Amino acid sequence: MKNTGSRSFRVxxxxxxxxxxxxxxxxxxxxxxxxxxxxxxxxxxxxxxPQRVRGIVDALFTFPMIFPPTVLGFFLLLxxxxxxxxxxxxxxxxxxxxxxxxxxxxxxxxxxxxxxYRTARGAFEQVDRSVIDVAxxxxxxxxxxxxxxxxxxxxxxxxAGTVLSFSRTLGEFGATLMIAGxxxxxxxxxxxxxxxxxxxxDMRTALAWVGLIMLLSLLCMVLQGLWSFRSKxxxxxx
Amino acid sequence: MKLSVDIxxxxxxxxxxxxxxxxxxxxxxxxxxxxGKSMALKCIAGIEKPDRGRIVxxxxxxxxxxRGINLPPxxxxxxxxxxxxxxxxxxxxxxNIEIALQNAxxxxxxxxxxxxxxxxxxxxxxxxxxxxxxEQQRVALARxxxxxxxxxxxxxxxxxxxxxxxxxxQQKLPGLLHGNNYLMVTHDMDEAYRLSDNILVMENxxxxxxxxxxxxxxxxxxxxxxxxxxxxxxSEAIRVQENMILVPQWGCxxxxxxxxxxxxxxxxxxxxxxxxxxxxxSFMCEIVRIxxxxxxxxxxxxxxxxxxxxxxxxxxxxxxxxxxxxxxxHSLFACFPPDKLLLF
Numbered sequence: 001m002k003n004t005g006s007r008s009f010r011v012x013x014x015x016x017x018x019x020x021x022x023x024x025x026x027x028x029x030x031x032x033x034x035x036x037x038x039x040x041x042x043x044x045x046x047x048x049x050p051q052r053v054r055g056i057v058d059a060l061f062t063f064p065m066i067f068p069p070t071v072l073g074f075f076l077l078l079x080x081x082x083x084x085x086x087x088x089x090x091x092x093x094x095x096x097x098x099x100x101x102x103x104x105x106x107x108x109x110x111x112x113x114x115x116x117y118r119t120a121r122g123a124f125e126q127v128d129r130s131v132i133d134v135a136x137x138x139x140x141x142x143x144x145x146x147x148x149x150x151x152x153x154x155x156x157x158x159x160a161g162t163v164l165s166f167s168r169t170l171g172e173f174g175a176t177l178m179i180a181g182x183x184x185x186x187x188x189x190x191x192x193x194x195x196x197x198x199x200x201x202d203m204r205t206a207l208a209w210v211g212l213i214m215l216l217s218l219l220c221m222v223l224q225g226l227w228s229f230r231s232k233x234x235x236x237x238x
Numbered sequence: 239m240k241l242s243v244d245i246x247x248x249x250x251x252x253x254x255x256x257x258x259x260x261x262x263x264x265x266x267x268x269x270x271x272x273x274g275k276s277m278a279l280k281c282i283a284g285i286e287k288p289d290r291g292r293i294v295x296x297x298x299x300x301x302x303x304x305r306g307i308n309l310p311p312x313x314x315x316x317x318x319x320x321x322x323x324x325x326x327x328x329x330x331x332x333x334n335i336e337i338a339l340q341n342a343x344x345x346x347x348x349x350x351x352x353x354x355x356x357x358x359x360x361x362x363x364x365x366x367x368x369x370x371x372x373e374q375q376r377v378a379l380a381r382x383x384x385x386x387x388x389x390x391x392x393x394x395x396x397x398x399x400x401x402x403x404x405x406x407x408q409q410k411l412p413g414l415l416h417g418n419n420y421l422m423v424t425h426d427m428d429e430a431y432r433l434s435d436n437i438l439v440m441e442n443x444x445x446x447x448x449x450x451x452x453x454x455x456x457x458x459x460x461x462x463x464x465x466x467x468x469x470x471x472x473s474e475a476i477r478v479q480e481n482m483i484l485v486p487q488w489g490c491x492x493x494x495x496x497x498x499x500x501x502x503x504x505x506x507x508x509x510x511x512x513x514x515x516x517x518x519x520s521f522m523c524e525i526v527r528i529x530x531x532x533x534x535x536x537x538x539x540x541x542x543x544x545x546x547x548x549x550x551x552x553x554x555x556x557x558x559x560x561x562x563x564x565x566x567x568h569s570l571f572a573c574f575p576p577d578k579l580l581l582f
Contacts, residue, residue: 130324133285134378136311137318138338138385148337152328 016205019185020193021212023101024170027189031108031169036162038109039116043124044146046117058121065114072110073178080106080179103180104187108172112165119164123157124150156227163224167217239389239419245281245291245301249274254443260421264412266430267423268466269440275423276321278440279391282421283318284311295389317387321394323378325366331377332362338384348384356380356414372403379414390420396429408432427468431455439463461502461582468506469580471551475503483581488551489543492519494576502582509578510553512537513571514563520573526550535560539572 046057064072080097081087090097097103127150135145151158173191180187182196190209197206241260246253254274258265267275280286282293284300287308293301295316300309326334336349353362356376366374375395382390395411396404408429424430430437430451437454439447446463447454458464461472473487477500483492485503492503512523527538527550535557538550553572563570 128324130320130322131326133280133283133311134318134320134324135326136285137283137314137316137387138381139312139315139340140337141312144337149326153326 016208017184020188020190020209023104023186023188024190027101027104027108028166028169031105031112032162032166034105034109035112035116035165035169036158039113039161039165040120040151040158042113042117043120046121047124061117062114064110065118069107069111069172069174070178073107073175076107076110076175076179098179099181099183099187101180101187104172104176104189107175107179108169111172111175112168115168116161116165119157119161120154123154123161126157127153159227160224163220167220170213170216240294240296241282241389241421242292242294243278243282245278245288245293247277247281247286247288247290249277249443252443254278256438256440256445258438258445258448260419260436262419263435264419264433265421265436265438266434267421267438267440268427268430269425270466271425273440274443275425275440276393277443279318279393279421279423282389283316283391284309284314285318298388315386315388317382317385317390319375319378319382319390319392319395321397323374323398325374325377325381327366330363330365331358331369334366334377335381335384338381340384340386352380352384356383371399372407375399375407376414383416387418390415390418392420392422394423394425396424396426427466439466441466458580461504464504464580464582469504470507471510472502472504473549475500475581487549488541490521490541492574492576492579494519494579494581497581500581504580504582505574505578506580507536507552507554509575510551511573511575512539512553512555512560512563513573514566514568516571517573519576520571523551523570523572525570530557533557539570541572 042061046054046061049057067075077098078084079086080090080103082091082096082098087098097106131149131153132145135149140149171191172189173195176187176189177192180189182188182192188196190213194206194209194213197203197209239260239262242258243260244257246255248254251272252274254277256278267278269275277286281288282300288301288303290303291301292299292303295314299305299307300314300316301307326337329337332349332353335352336345339345339348353359356379358373358376358380361369361373361377366377369377375398396407399407411433422430422433434451436449437447437451438445439454439458441462446466447459449459454463455467458467458469461469465472473485475492476484476486477498478484478491480498481493481495483494483500483503484490485492494503511520513520522542523539524542525537525539529536529538533556534554537553537555537560539553540548540550551572
């Protein structure tokens with residue numbers, strides 16, 4: 001009895017399709033890197049805009065956060081689908097975005113971008129104005145101020161934003177399903193695999209994936225906690 | 239250092255308006271909190287933009303609204319010492335100074351020189367949070383000098399220091415700045431007097447006076463400036479004779495020459511003499527309240543005259559003298575020396 005149990009477990013491990021984990025890992029990593037730079041760049045750009053335009057751009061960048069993911073997915077489908085001008089253009093260049101792996105990155109980026117953008121902006125705005133002003137009177141270039149003063153001083157906030165984006169992308173379901181679909185081994189990410197496992201009555205697989213995702217999220221939180229602890233210690237000089 | 243400023247900026251409460259010429263002098267802008275002094279400095283540094291006007295530093299136009307010139311702060315070569323020093327918290331003392339150095343050569347040597355000059359030896363690797371207020375200020379000054387500014391602006395430089403440290407820094411500052419001229423903002427008239435040649439008095443964004451410090455304290459040009467410069471005893475006055483004015487609020491006539499068209503008279507608390515014998519312009523008085531300091535006492539008194547309204551005047555007297563007079567139990571006289579009366 002015991003023997004057959006462990007054997008069936010071994011069989012399950014051997015036959016278990018690990019591709020959703022790999023796809024999710026790739027998607028989340030690539031998306032987080034893209035969103036990290038995009039969010040920081042956007043935050044810096046918006047901060048230097050004239051007051052009147054700033055509100056409008058800020059609202060535009062925040063929209064994806066308040067829309068339901070399926071609605072976002074729908075718009076992305078309209079925007080990038082084969083019948084749209086953009087889709088036609090991509091097709092002409094020999095690329096088909098919809099239902100490809102890249103689509104998981106596109107949906108992840110759109111969904112996680114506002115999180116990174118907002119936290120980055122918050123982190124930048126939290127930096128003492130007079131520190132930035134004094135840097136300017138010292139003759140430092142805008143680039144030096146950004147790289148050597150603004151970025152390091154807002155690092156804890158930026159890291160928080162990165163972790164948020166990472167977790168959000170890892171859990172992304174709605175928009176991804178709309179534009180990337182559920183193609184096993186190609187666009188089937190972890191959350192999508194869980195949904196279809198449950199739908200197919202395969203509770204064991206679903207449970208395995210759920211456990212894994214929880215573990216990953218927990219790890220993220222611990223890393224984030226350690227990081228903010230360490231950076232606080234450096235700035236306060238202890 | 240030559241600076242010419244003529245700017246205007248609309249703020250929420252009032253419009254700031256400043257016009258001054260500085261030529262090789264140390265200047266203070268003196269005014270109560272919220273009078274727009276710091277805003278004036280920020281406009282000169284380029285951190286804030288005036289609505290109108292012109293700023294010229296050593297023949298370099300920093301700002302000219304008509305010609306559309308507005309140099310960014312990083313190109314003005316104007317050093318600014320912030321009230322809270324605004325050190326870079328994630329950098330050590332050395333790094334704070336080094337980042338401000340202008341050219342790439344000899345950086346280590348320049349940093350070491352500045353560290354020595356500003357008495358920061360041993361603190362090179364410390365982060366700003368670990369430093370005392372005085373040390374932080376010296377780092378901020380060293381960092382400012384590292385950028386080789388043509389003009390130095392100090393925003394309430396001593397307000398974050400206390401007691402002995404404040405006095406020490408007030409003494410050392412001119413030396414630390416290498417004899418470079420500075421423009422300072424303060425709300426403390428003694429500090430302004432100690433540390434500057436010329437003083438600009440400001441209130442609600444308006445310039446009330448701008449003159450050499452002695453002339454300004456001895457002959458303030460108007461009542462508002464005189465009040466900011468520490469004048470406490472003020473009343474309306476009417477010229478009744480060539481050599482006599484009537485002071486209705488104090489209920490007395492005062493012998494006093496000088497200006498014929500008079501609307502107000504005032505006298506500094508330090509110039510009112512309290513004594514036990516009468517003299518010119520002296521009246522019997524009654525002490526109502528006393529504010530004692532270590533070596534002086536401020537006496538709040540009322541003149542014993544029938545027509546007087548309920549006005550309290552103040553006199554600052556030497557404490558030993560006051561103790562002596564108090565013991566005698568004589569009647570007291572307040573004397574307003576004619577040459578010390580300020581007429582407006």
